[in-house]
Amino acid sequence: MEPMIVTDQEWRDSFALTGYALDLAFGSGENDFELTCPERVEPGALAYIDGTEYGGIVDGETGASDSEVATYRGRTWHGMLAAKVLCPDPGSDYYELFGTPEQKIAAVIERCGLGGVFAARAGAGSASRWRFERFADAYTGLRKRLAEEGLRLAMSREGGRTLVWAEPVRTVGDAVDSDLLRFEATSVRRCVNHLVCAGEGELASRAVVHLYADAKGLVSKTQTLFGADEIAALYDYRGADAAELESEGAKKLRELQTAGGVEVTDVDGSVEAAVGDVVAARDNRNGRSVSAEVTKVIVRASDGSLSVSYEVGGASSQQSGAPSVQGGGVSYTGGRGIQISGGVVSSDLEIGSENMLRGTNRGSSGWWGSWGDGAGSISEAVAPDGSRGVRLSCSRKSGTWFYMAFSVGAAAPELNAIKRGDPVTVGFSAKASAPVPLFLSLQHGNGTNRLVEKSASGQAIGAEAVRYAFTFERSAVQATSESVVFFSVPLEAGADVVVWGLKLAGGEVDTGWSPSPYDQPPAVQSGVVSIVQKAVGEPASVYVAFPAPFAKSPNVVVSALTSVPHKVSVSASNLSAKGFSAYLCRTDALVETSVEWVATVQ
Template identity: 50%
Template sequence: MVIVVNDSALGDVRELSDFELDLAFGSDENALSLECDAAYAPEEGQFVFIDGTEYGGVVDQTSYEAGREASGSILCKGRTWHGILAGKRLLPDSGSGYLSVSGKAGDALAALIERMGLSELFSAASDDTSVSYTFDRFVDGYSGLKAMAKANGRKVAMRRKGGKVEISLPPVVDYANKVDSDLLDFTLTSVHRCVNHLVCAGTGELENRAVIHFYADAAGNVSHTQSLFGVDEISALYDYSNADADKLEEEGKKKLKEYQTKGSVEVEAHDDIDVDVGDVISARDNAHGRTVTATVAKKIVKVSRGVATYSYEVGSETTTKTSSSGNAEGNGGHAYLAGKGLTLEGYTFNADVDAESLAAVEAKADKAAKAAGDLAKDSVGEVAAAYPVTAARDGRRVTVGVACCTQADANSWFS
């Protein structure tokens, strides 16, 4: 394998054969690092890629050692193609609540690439298959494409081809019966019970809040009927504070389905297997008669001396996206409900205080001032004195004196 250094203005400028490449993409990271001789290293802003593959991206920073002990190499870091897409947001049109696409897959991809302003770098593969999808608000470009692909039984694939990175949506490949487990080193985890009772809380306050319960049975089927009780019941809260009952019905069921799993598997593949993010692989343990099937969520590629090795993370994906669709408690962001006078535009809260609200604040301030005065007044109790001592109070101040008397009286009182 050789790596190509490309400049957006000059085109391909050189090829490198002696390098160390490490990149990861999928559920997170979406980043690359490249170490090579300083004399041939790419500059910040240039692209690096292995032609005909998914492996490449843009160089954002470089670092090197100076002095007598310097190695003479430079470490370049940047974003993979996936990371470039993740740095964009798929926002709805002005006046629209959500962004939706429908039609031929190739046309939908081309429109989304153009919307993100990346038409000079990416292209869409021709595909007449019909797709349709409504994106979460403010979703990043890469997460949005993956979600659209998954909803239509597909995956996101990229290849450097014809001077651009071609994005396509090929069908997901199920390797469950195509890959020998001898090609995989794996750690298998079997799950007996997962979350099976989801309390979905929507709009409203206290007893007026919209609440819906969803349950999953032992086979993972989701409904409103509970079948697991006692120690077998595991519940969680889905806090979606700006959802009405209809939205809770839709999203709550979807969320509980995501919890249903029979296990997980950590996989490291040998050189003989190369699969894509979104594909399905399985790990089989013949000694214990167990098999776990999972979706590839992240791919890690390392190239050293021209030889590539692959490893994978599979199972539930993790994400940095922020979405208005809410999240289960303890699993990411929170859905926000604006109160009176509060609006949320993009990522900014704005507060408008009207005359009624201001008057209420003033009334509370007056009440607090009066309470403070009463407290001060009452901090000294009644004052009494016996002749010939006199005492008088003025607010919190007490004055003590001695009544008129003869010198003989004074001498007798204080003797």
């Protein structure tokens, strides 16, 4: 069993414990520990196992007069972050940060006043903007923001500091198959399909929204299941207005769409996981698999041995050739590696959240425009969150029309599968150099035969980055490869609009951007970027967005196209699935230098 290092109240290493009992947990729900030992530990001291994320600060103790040992209680490193509330600055609606994950983690540590304990370390991810929920605790806020980028929070006590960084979420357990796992799958014919959402107000004045799910799990305001097939529930969200109530209620109802469950009865393995990772296992006999996110890590030490177990929730099960199903949140407990015993995990089939449009993560590809009697252009742009977007620019104001469009293309069959009168939602993020009105529609390329009963107009795109969502009713007109998502934006000369994260999906709620299931991540990409230094010998960098995101962070090789390689050095840093930072340093002259890059995923 590894020794536990104990510091004094000034956080200087004091002594090492070898005979101790430890019960420590971090992740979802609890982030604390109990340490039992005969040695005296001062309140406010740190206790940790070096080279791991197991440790924290001692807050109190319990001891009996006739006992030779005492029990010390405290917060884990995660609990110390969870005990800090991220309040918006005065006059601001939200606490926001922009930069690499390392920079943003460092800013949170400094804001929490925990620089004496924690230090940010370089890890995965690229520059992006984070907006924290109002009054979120620091630990939950960091985990959520990283999860949105396919990352998880990692920690390790090393060199007198608790290092914090971002790592890609892993799917562990590739070797865990039916030889090591036995589970039973069950199906559910009906689940909650009518959610009565109650928000702000009292009695007759209280905001109430009724949301329904159909037999396929599609959430809308139209009821299709009645009588014995209807299962209703109350969603009590006091303080929410009608708009927030509808948005959050739709999310909750989708979570409740359980298509069945998986009962895990035995796992025997030695796979190690962390909070945020995904545990997966497969039954080779029938092609069924089960996977779930690790939500909590539990560490126990006694009698000279240390064991680690996991709580796993938010599971999903999948049959070969069938749609993926997402977890319903029932958790089960795993032992060392994935020692799971007797858990039941519910799962739901989420319908309506898939992006019908293909290639929306490829910058200006797929976009085109028409300027009337004006002049304009479409070019690629890097969005505030670091993703690839498109920029519509106006060099001469039009007196007739001025628009851009994204081709529906191969998504026409999916769009036509939505019945007439059923809802379809277009969501996208945008910002403009100056507020500009927007007319949005789904129609054929020639501007006729709208694919929706009524188009959206009157809403303006502002100077701040905002996600917009418009819900339409599907018309009887058939979509074709020439059909488009139509943006009419009457810009003034010199103005521009940046759009990113375009999504077209069935239903009434925009669930945020996601790639089309048909968008296959590439294995190899390459390109050339130009870099100019501000001063000789001073490194300069540019951010390179991959033409299409990889499935995971790739390996990147860079080389300068130069005849004086002994005077030019280049490197790559801040790698992520979306892009990287290319660095250049010349010692001879201020010359624009072309840097070739090749990115590969194995």
